[in-house]
Amino acid sequence: MLSSLVLAGMVVMPTLAPAQEAGFVVELEPPADAFSEMRVGVRQFGQAMEPASDYVRGCIGHVAGEGAAALFEMTEPGSMLAFSAHGDGLLSLVVETPDGLFRCALADQAGAAIAQIANPQAGRYRVWAGADQGADIDARILAADRAISTIELAGLDVAQLGEPRAGRHLFTATPETGRQILVAGGRLFPEEELRPLDRDYCPGYSRLDAADAVLAVEALEQMLSIFAMSERDLTLAVVAPDGRVMCNDDTSGLDPAVTFEDAPAGDYQIFVGAFGQGMGGDLYDLYARPGAPQFAEPGAGVGGPPRAGQVAHDPRAALRGQTLATAEIVARRPADDLVPDQYCSGYVGSDAPDVTLLVEDPAAELSLYAVSSVDLVIAVQDPNGVWMCNDDASGVNPAVTFPAPVAGEYQIYVGAFARDAEGAFTAFAADGEPNWDEAQNPATATLNVEAEPAIARFAFGPQTRPDPRTVFDVRDSTFDAFDLGNDCAGYIDPSRPDMVIEAQDGLPQLMIYMVADGDGTLVVVGPDGTLYCNDDFEGLHPGVLIPEPAAGSYAVFAGTFDGRGGLATLGVTVANPNWLMDREG
Numbered sequence: 001m002l003s004s005l006v007l008a009g010m011v012v013m014p015t016l017a018p019a020q021e022a023g024f025v026v027e028l029e030p031p032a033d034a035f036s037e038m039r040v041g042v043r044q045f046g047q048a049m050e051p052a053s054d055y056v057r058g059c060i061g062h063v064a065g066e067g068a069a070a071l072f073e074m075t076e077p078g079s080m081l082a083f084s085a086h087g088d089g090l091l092s093l094v095v096e097t098p099d100g101l102f103r104c105a106l107a108d109q110a111g112a113a114i115a116q117i118a119n120p121q122a123g124r125y126r127v128w129a130g131a132d133q134g135a136d137i138d139a140r141i142l143a144a145d146r147a148i149s150t151i152e153l154a155g156l157d158v159a160q161l162g163e164p165r166a167g168r169h170l171f172t173a174t175p176e177t178g179r180q181i182l183v184a185g186g187r188l189f190p191e192e193e194l195r196p197l198d199r200d201y202c203p204g205y206s207r208l209d210a211a212d213a214v215l216a217v218e219a220l221e222q223m224l225s226i227f228a229m230s231e232r233d234l235t236l237a238v239v240a241p242d243g244r245v246m247c248n249d250d251t252s253g254l255d256p257a258v259t260f261e262d263a264p265a266g267d268y269q270i271f272v273g274a275f276g277q278g279m280g281g282d283l284y285d286l287y288a289r290p291g292a293p294q295f296a297e298p299g300a301g302v303g304g305p306p307r308a309g310q311v312a313h314d315p316r317a318a319l320r321g322q323t324l325a326t327a328e329i330v331a332r333r334p335a336d337d338l339v340p341d342q343y344c345s346g347y348v349g350s351d352a353p354d355v356t357l358l359v360e361d362p363a364a365e366l367s368l369y370a371v372s373s374v375d376l377v378i379a380v381q382d383p384n385g386v387w388m389c390n391d392d393a394s395g396v397n398p399a400v401t402f403p404a405p406v407a408g409e410y411q412i413y414v415g416a417f418a419r420d421a422e423g424a425f426t427a428f429a430a431d432g433e434p435n436w437d438e439a440q441n442p443a444t445a446t447l448n449v450e451a452e453p454a455i456a457r458f459a460f461g462p463q464t465r466p467d468p469r470t471v472f473d474v475r476d477s478t479f480d481a482f483d484l485g486n487d488c489a490g491y492i493d494p495s496r497p498d499m500v501i502e503a504q505d506g507l508p509q510l511m512i513y514m515v516a517d518g519d520g521t522l523v524v525v526g527p528d529g530t531l532y533c534n535d536d537f538e539g540l541h542p543g544v545l546i547p548e549p550a551a552g553s554y555a556v557f558a559g560t561f562d563g564r565g566g567l568a569t570l571g572v573t574v575a576n577p578n579w580l581m582d583r584e585g
Contacts, residue, residue: 025071025124030078031145038078038145042070044129046137052092052104052130059104061091061130064137069096069126072143081120083127084148086112087139092130098123110160112150151208152196156239161269162210165189168267171217171224171288179294182213182270183286188230190274194237194247197271202247204235206273215268215288217241226270227257227293230284233275241266249275252333257293291343292336304352306411308495313359313429317450321435324412324427325355326448326494329372331416335379335389338413344389346377348415355412355427359383362405363431369399370414371439372446373483374423377415383408391417399434424479424494438529446484449525449555451496460572461504469571471582472498474516474558476565481523481533481557488533490521491563497555501572503527505551512556513543513577516568519561527552535561538579 031038046064053059074081085093085107093105093113098121105115113129129139142148166183173180190205197208206212215226228234236256237247246258254275272284287294308325317323330349337350348354359366370376375396379389383406393399396417414425426446428439455472477491503510514520522542524532527550537543540561546554558570569582 025073026143028072028074028081028143030074030076039142040072040144041140041142044068044070044137044139044141048131048133048135048137052094052128055094055096055102055128056104059092059094059130060106062133062135063094063128063130069128070141072125072127074098074120074122074125076122078120078145079118080145081117081125082144082147083115083125083141084112084144084153085114085127085129085139085141086110086150086153087129087131087137089131089135090129090139091132093141094128094130096126097121098125108150110150110153112153114147116147149192149196149208152199156197156269164211164214165207166213166286168214168216169288171215171221173289175290179287179289181285181287182215183272183284185283186212186272186286188232188272188274188282188284190277190279194235194271194273197237197239198245198247202237202245203249204273204275205277206235206237206271208271211269212272213270213286215270217263217265217268219265221260221263221290223259223261223291224263225257225259225289225291225293226268226287227251227255227289227295228272228284228286229255229295230282232282232284234284235273235275237271237273239269240264241268251293252295255295257295259292292334294337295333306353306356307349308355308427310356310358310409313357313362315361315363315431318363318429318431320430321438322429323448323450324357324429326424326426326446327354327414329374329376329414329416329421329423329425330354331419331421335377335413335415338379338381339387339389344377344379345391346415346417347419347421348377348379348413350413353411354414357410357412357429359405359407359410362407365401365403365432366405366410367399367401367430367432367434368410368412368427369393369397369430369434369439370425370427371397372423372425374421374425375417376425377417379413379415381411382406383410393434394436397436397439401433447494447523447525447555447557448496449553453497453500453555455499455570457500457502459502459504460507460510462506462508462574467571467573467575467578469569469578469582470499471567471569472558474498474520474560474565474568477559477563481521481559484523485531485533487535488523488531489535490519490559490561492521492523492557492559494557498558499556499570501554501556503549503551503554507549507574508547509574510546510549510554511543511573511575511577512546512554512571513537513541513573513579514558514568514570515541515579515581516560517566517581518564520568521559521561523557523559525555525557526550527554538577541579543577
């Protein structure tokens with residue numbers, strides 16, 4: 001009886017050789033390394049005529065005959081060879097190994113059969129699919145270096161799943177009530193790969209004999225999130241009622257989440273697993289929520305000490321935009337975790353605010369805003385516990401405005417639209433609308449010129465004698481000054497000036513210079529916001545010369561070309577600098 005094979009979409013009608021074997025042979029080559037895989041598929045047709053028990057005692061079903069086998073040639077020995085088959089009415093799978101021995105694998109209720117051979121030898125393997133006598137065989141046979149699961153062969157049959165390990169749950173969460181806990185303290189069983197649910201991307205391990213939980217949704221949800229948390233590195237796979245499969249590993253730290261847009265009504269099969277196999281028994285918590293995932297209790301981050309400190313509201317400075325802080329962006333957790341009853345985009349450091357603003361005598365309106373070259377977000381809690389958040393108020397820079405501010409502490413979280421984004425921001429407060437013109441001046445936006453200087457603040461006029469000089473340690477820094485403006489180079493600390501010079505009227509020129517052990521750099525911001533930079537004025541020593549300087553405050557930021565800091569002397573003069581290094585202040 002002739003049969004046919006289909007390989008890569010082509011039907012091959014075999015020609016019987018004298019030994020009654022098909023002339024088409026599929027070559028198998030073991031994978032070269034642990035990151036590669038061997039997988040070849042054929043499709044076998046024929047009529048079930050010969051009893052499978054003629055080949056292996058006790059085997060059930062009938063095969064299409066000795067000459068109708070699918071032929072596979074193993075080019076060299078391997079560590080594992082598995083033949084996995086699936087087809088309607090499949091009862092068994094018969095395999096003959098190169099040494100002439102036969103083995104039989106019986107199919108399960110889904111019509112899938114798997115025969116595994118440890119340490120397979122090089123040579124020819126013959127494979128037959130078995131079905132009821134007289135039936136037309138139509139089976140898919142895969143040869144691989146691992147067993148192919150029934151789910152991958154036949155798809156997930158929800159009707160064949162056992163009862164969910166952690167039960168069925170009716171979805172009752174609303175935007176007002178927030179997240180719904182589905183499972184508290186569920187046990188992990190990281191035994192089988194989740195990859196069969198979606199071969200493109202479904203990492204980790206669980207059990208596929210039953211879902212861990214089933215979520216019953218009664219009506220269409222515009223956005224539905226399912227997420228889990230544990231001390232272990234979790235993974236998550238969810239099969240929606242419409243057949244969509246979504247998998248995730250790390251959405252928030254090591255905790256996974258999936259979000260369905262236009263989530264249909266019906267049952268959601270939820271598989272919670274671990275990224276690594278084995279060592280089951282760890283506990284997890286499982287949640288569902290309309291909208292984005294919410295990994296923390298609303299407001300959970302409030303109370304930690306502010307990363308950039310507490311600042312008192314200055315009504316005089318706030319008229320044009322008070323600089324509150326310049327700091328590195330922290331964008332680890334969804335901003336939505338902080339804020340109840342509303343959606344906030346982006347990510348922040350929810351463990352603590354970035355800066356706390358203390359307001360004693362509020363004006364009629366208070367705006368809090370931030371600028372950066374990075375796409376920022378902001379979330380603020382006022383003294384009454386009211387939250388406001390924003391993503392893009394001016395370009396990629398966010399702002400919130402309280403129309404009737406109250407006295408007390410404002411907890412300000414500045415983050416980024418993208419998780420783990422890197423860069424610096426400057427936060428501002430204004431009585432009234434945000435002052436974007438001044439805030440988006442590069443020097444004002446990134447350098448906290450209004451902070452108290454690290455070394456000193458002093459007046460300097462035509463009669464000042466002797467010329468001020470001070471010995472100090474330049475701070476290590478990773479803040480890149482190259483993009484601030486022309487002639488700017490190296491690395492500085494933008495959080496506060498090293499020195500502020502209060503220039504008096506009548507100066508013919510102002511020379512600010514630095515002598516350092518290494519290659520130094522200077523950035524100076526004048527009273528009108530003008531930026532002055534220099535890297536190498538005298539050898540590797542920087543100097544900034546300002547002719548006929550306007551009276552006012554000159555904020556001096558000292559740094560080094562490589563950011564490593566070191567000992568330096570900073571000086572001011574109207575004449576020629578003293579380029580000698582002082583060692584003691």
